[in-house]
Amino acid sequence: MTDATSATVSSSSEPRGADAGDAGEVSARPTRPRALLVAGLVGLAAFIAFGFAVAQNVEAPFTQPLDDAWRAFVGLAPGTGGETWALPMLFQHLGQIPGAVLTMLLIPAWLFVIRRWRSALFFLTAELVGNFGVSQLTKNLVDRPRPADDVAAGLFGPLFQVDHGSFPSGHAVSTGILVVAVAALLPPAKRLVWWIVGALLVVGMIWQRTLINAHWLSDALFGIIGGASATLIIWWAFATLLQKDYGKPLFRRAIAAPANEGAA
Template identity: 50%
Template sequence: MLWTALALLTVFIVLALGVLAAPDSPWTQGLDDAWRRAVGVGPESWLPGTAVAQMFQHLGQLPGAVLMFLVLPLTLVVLGRWRSALFVIAVQLAGPGLLSQLTKNLIDRPRPAADAGLFGPLVQVDHGSFPSGHSVSMAALIITVLALIPASAVWARRAWIVLGVLLAVGMVWQRTLINAHWFSDTCAGLIGGTAVALLLWWAFLPWLRCDQARRVWFLRR
């Protein structure tokens, strides 16, 4: 787990340095342009307003933050899993908080703009396109929930991995559909969020195992 996290973090840093070298037109720009022409839509499209697209939009904003910073940690505390609650908060602070915002400010890659018949972001966005904060948040959520599922629950973990892959792909689709990010921004966000979450999973593993070995307090005799 540690080596996987460090390898992914290295990939993220390499991608970040590649964009930093030429923020206006990095080495991924050809792929980004082709993806944008194939996936991006304009304000006349009905796709951004669908329930699925809006779900991904809100998961990376206030509703998602409330879920991961308040609802899930408080639920874990009520269940007697305070160590797991600290893990959830730590991932959110390190991933969507530190990694995403620090990289955005250091690189400050321009977001897709309206040119050549294409459209800019269809939602209000802040500065810095690299990495996608929504993608970082999604990857952090996927790994966090996976870590909270006991290793003995094999089928539950497998089912969540399948669902997690679909959620990750869906987030890439939604962020590029509305022209909020380039394709490489979303991929880098998933890589960075996964790296940070895995690293903290490794660090918190003894505490998580301790929580999972203890029965929930209201199920004890």
């Protein structure tokens, strides 16, 4: 009687254990969060729609009254020196060669060094697609004029050398990419601090690009949206690969020596 009972318990408990193991494997299986794709597509649609609206009247799109008011409020005149102190120059360099070296060389190289090659491929893809597909392609298609001197009204053009095309702000696109791409490298529990830092980077970049009269306010706002949205879509595409990297440290190699190493 006892043997039969124990056999019954043993046989009935084994399938439940197997089921639990299978359930654990299913729950741990990498997935692509649909919210990333939806948010990215909505944001990219808004970016494209605004670009199309600007292209219909590049001299005075529907946001021009707001852009003019913001420029009059924030834009600096030449010779004040307000554009060359540490904080605005930080954002200036972030969207130029130093920022490109950081985002397209140093960060991907470090990710390869710490054996997060999936993350490195994601980061490079986001940078290339965003900076060339979103920023440069749109600049050439829309070709919105940058703010120009209007000395009689106390308004001035760019205080630094710039290329053609005001929409979108390439600096802003790069910032949108950076904020979302770095968030994608972090497991969910560790993203809060970065989102706060990212919000400060976004606000600072919009401020700096309009402070130096390099862009209209709408160029910077939609530049952030375009860069961030494209990166959200790429994050969704790479999500299952990125999740495999979350157990690996970002700032040091994992050195896990077996407890019995050297015992033999």
